[in-house]
Amino acid sequence: MPIKILMFGWEFPPHNSGGLGVACQGLAGGLASLGAKITFVLPKKNDCAGASCRMIFADEWTGKKIFPAGVEAIAVDSPLSPYLTAASYQRKIAKWGETNFKPQFSVWRRDLMGEVMRYGQIGGAIAAAEKFDVVHCHDWLSLPAGLAAKKVSKKPLVFHVHATEYDRVGTAGLNREICSVEKQGFENADAVAAVSAYTKRRIVNDYGAAPGKIVVVPNAVNHSEYAGPADHLLKLKKSGKKIVLFVGRLTFQKGPDYFLRAARAVAAADKSAMFVFSGAGDMERWLIEEAARLGLADRVVFAGFLRGRNLAALYKAADLYVMPSVSEPFGLTSLEALASGAPILISRQSGVGEMVAHCLKCDFWDTGQMAAKMLAALRYPEVREELRQNGLAEVKKFNWVDSARKCLNIYQSVMTA
Amino acid sequence: MPPICLYLHTHQPQRLKKFSVFDIGEHRDYFDHENNRQILKKVARKSYLPANRMFLDLIRRSRGRFKLSLSITGVLLEQLEAEFPEVLRSFRDLVDTGCCELVSETYYHSLASVYSAEEFSRQIDLQNKALKKHFDFLPKFFRNTELVYNNSIAAMVEKMGFDGMLAEGWDEILQWRSPNFLYQAKGGALRLLARNYKLSDDIGFRFSNREWKEWPLTAEKYTEWINLLNLDQECQTVNLFMDYETFGEHQWEETGIFKFFEAFFWKTMENPRNRFVLPSKLITEIEPAGELDFWRLVSWADMERDLSAWNGNKMQHAALEKIYALEKDVKEAGDEALLDEWRKLQTSDHFYYMCTKWFSDGDVHKYFNPYESPYESFIAFMNIYNDLKIKVDDILKTKVAA
Structure with a gap:
């Protein structure tokens, strides 16, 4: 039975x-x-x-x-x-x-x-x-x-x-x-x-x-959903831009404000860095205004809530996926990013951070560290490549x-x- | 029982700071002195001091029948001299007995043998000078970092005047031969001692492993294994090569490692014909049984016995490439402090920390890693490299201007 x-x-x-x-x-x-x-x-x-x-x-x-x-x-x-x-x-x-x-x-x-x-x-x-x-x-x-x-x-x-x-x-x-x-x-x-x-x-x-x-x-994670082609933001990438991605509800728990603060420091140091927010939530308007106030209007993109193939392609376009959550019981998006072949930088205040070895980590509140690691990942292609390869292999265990x-x-x- | 040739490798790196991208160009200190001091303090207390005490005691009580060979890297000697002179003195006491042979190596525990012949020989000179200074000792034997060895490295070492060298007794190279004989390098006169990795690792790795079917290892059992080597033919030597830190650090005192070793020594002494030998003495007594052709680079690390723990991934590859590519400019800049920093960045441990092999399994590679991950260690290293490069470039620019 x-x-x-x-x-x-x-x-x-x-x-x-x-x-x-x-x-x-x-x-x-x-x-x-x-x-x-x-x-x-x-x-x-x-x-x-x-x-x-x-x-x-x-x-x-x-x-x-x-x-x-x-x-x-x-x-x-x-x-x-x-x-x-x-x-x-x-x-x-x-x-x-x-x-x-x-x-x-x-x-x-x-x-x-x-x-x-x-x-x-x-x-x-x-x-x-x-x-x-x-x-x-x-x-x-x-x-x-x-x-x-x-x-x-x-x-x-x-x-x-x-x-x-x-x-x-x-x-x-x-x-x-x-x-x-x-x-x-x-x-x-x-x-x-x-x-x-x-x-x-x-x-x-x-x-x-x-x-x-x-x-x-x-x-x-359902691996087959993230095995598609990387066909988003191709022009942007071709022009030499590097993409740092945030995916999640734009709300306190997910730490988008910390991401934005780190983005400001990275943007100043690396002209090729672009920042993409995918998601919706109660902080969306504040984030848009804050990005403009910080002079990042042309460096930050709000892509809205995406799902399915569009989301998968966005992960694939990312040079670095960042999950800066304040408190993340698990952190499914990290697995989605890994399965898509994106290197990840995740908050230590997360469940997935205790289960995944092939990633970069920082404390969500330490935006200086977060920015330093974002910048290092953008600067050293070998880090991205090793994270990508090993992450793809490791995520299979989920x-x-x-x-x-x-x-x-x-x-x-x-x-x- | 064949003569026992015991060799211990002693090293602590100068670990780097968690240097941020934003620190590049600020020219902060690269080395984590506080952490290095703390680690060395712990290792000295748990390993160097008690083990040196034991070895000295064995030499005295056996009236010189106990003998051991040692290497101590220049970077460790520097730290000992600056912060723990009593530990340095305890090594000197051992050497002064005449029962302890010092084996040379690269001062910076580097992989220069693979990346720069000029640097390799320079770092050996520096090490020999350090051994002269601290121990008034002129080494005749050489061991390369991680026992990295191939035919062309042997040729360089022979050219520098050494009589012999240590290498891994790896099956792929030895084939039908036994590691328990004296060999010589292919096409040269350099004598080769091949590590008996089975008997060495029984102590070095497996001693405290309760999953091991031979646990607990007793002096009786271990002595019997060595005696068994002579069953088929009379062996010339049994080469037990391991990290010094096996005693008290890799294997804690609580595992019984010290008691085991003492018991093992006295057990072998029960037969007056049994003996411990020093490498330089051994090669005056016997002729090589044949040549060993090390057609590829062999190390004593991991199951692969290759360099993949140091240069197996793209990060390691890039880091090694970058640091050695700086050689010409650093030397041209001619600043001694800068040269020393550059050389300390060559210490193989920095590249080992970037190893991603089995990183997710949390194995031995992780245990010795001061960084949270191989990625963090690569980032810190490259940030420091970039800072150093700015310093070098600045000096060269002012030189051109002047």
Whole structure:
């Protein structure tokens, strides 16, 4: 009998705003290839054709619904995005109210926490109607759903942590309510999967969770997606420009401001250096204005949020990929860059930094060091070439089947406990 | 039992600072003196001092039957003289017994033998001068950095007046021959001692490895292995060549390395015919069994026994190329301090730190690396190189102007 997993998430490519959806897709694919049957619940309906699992969109959920070709889905309609803060949720919900905000269930709460709780209630209802062996939920927004499913079904719950509130906003901006939801997860889940040893330490230190039930399940990368040709920015490169790339949400956690500060020093020392930001986020406008204020308007390019082939080609065009995150539980973009053959410079405050050897590292706050290493990488082609070659070889050790196998081991242990 | 020829190589590099791109042109000091002092202090306490004490004690108690040969690089002698004179004195005490032969090498522990013949011979001169100064010793034997050896290096060494040289007893070169005989260099009279890598590495590498099926190594067992060498034919020598730091640093005292070695020595002394020999003495007693053709460069490092740990990747290649390409200009500039800095940048350790072989497996290469990664070490090295180049160019410019 193949194992049946009821999985709760909140985003799935191509409708993702960050690495979480990519990780969920990769992990589900890995599990499916090992013979596991996954029913993946999303809050909101979207087109996930080609997914390797059955999808349920909670917003449409009225009972059982079978999708063609083994792909089935369930979703809940809500403006949930994994990266919303309570404040930005308020802004978003105001906007939804004017346009397509159509509540389907009895009561819409006007705040993010209420929304999460509502997803949780539907999660319990879905669990009552579905047959499965284990519940697996991703990050705090789907945790109440996971907890409800566990309660209704008496099946074990695995809480998969891709980021904590401490990672997202730092100590100063902490939302206590979110922390307490996370804490409930650490206390009540039968096992916790952490994307890195870095994250495991954070969970133990910041939340006082028991280290014994936390297992590290590293993220991976779908190598074939990054094997395409390098056909972007060819003219720019031909003219002798060197490209330093940032990919990620333009928000506090990802450190784009530190990147910009380092870029200023590099730009002054190396006339050939260009800086490309790919991503969107709450700091975008500030970054554009700041770049102009620093006199870097002609050296910094804002490419917007890219995905798929465009993103892969951008990685390939990069002479150096930089991930300056303030706190990065894993850092999927680093693997994507490596798989594309880009040399990487990454923040020491990252999970991936503890797993990858063939990279340059710096502290996110030390923009002097960051600039020095960017400049050195641009200056010495041998460093780039060795990083590229060895990085390409090393990144092969990350694959979703291995990560999925680690999850299967967790399921086995909680099911027999 | 064949005579035992024990040779220990003693070296500590002058490690470089984490020199940033933004430091280029600022002409800051290149060497991390504080770190170097700390490391040397630790190695002296754990290895040099207690091992020298043990060796001296063995020489005295055996009335000179214990003998060992040593090399000590010039860059280490410099550091000892400046900061740890008591350690230098303990080496001198050993040499003064007459039971310790000093073997020459390149002062800067460099790979000059491969990149610049002129530099190679110059650095050997400097080393011989240092041995004269500190030990009043004139060396007759030579060992090249990391035992790097081939036929043409042997020819250069012979031309410099040495009687013999140490080399790796590597199967690919020896083929059917045994390392336990005296050889001579191809086409020359230079005597060659080939390292018995199996018996050397049993102590140097495997001694404390609990995964090793022979662990724990006892004096009885090890003596028996050496005796077994004479089973088929009477061997001329068993050449145990290893890093000095094997005693107390690579193998900590807690592993029992000191006790083992003492027990091993006294065990061999039970038979009055057994003996330890010095290289220069050995070659006066026996004739070479034949020539060895080292048609390629062979070192004592890694499974490849080649230079790939120092010049195997593009970074190492570029760094070596750049530093030796500066030779003409540095010499033309004629500034002694500059010349010394340039030579210290040739120390092979700097290139070893840039090695990417098995870097992700966290092996022995990583253990000795003061840098976070091979990439960081290359960047620091190249930044320093570029700073040095500016200094050299500036001097040459003023010379032309004047």
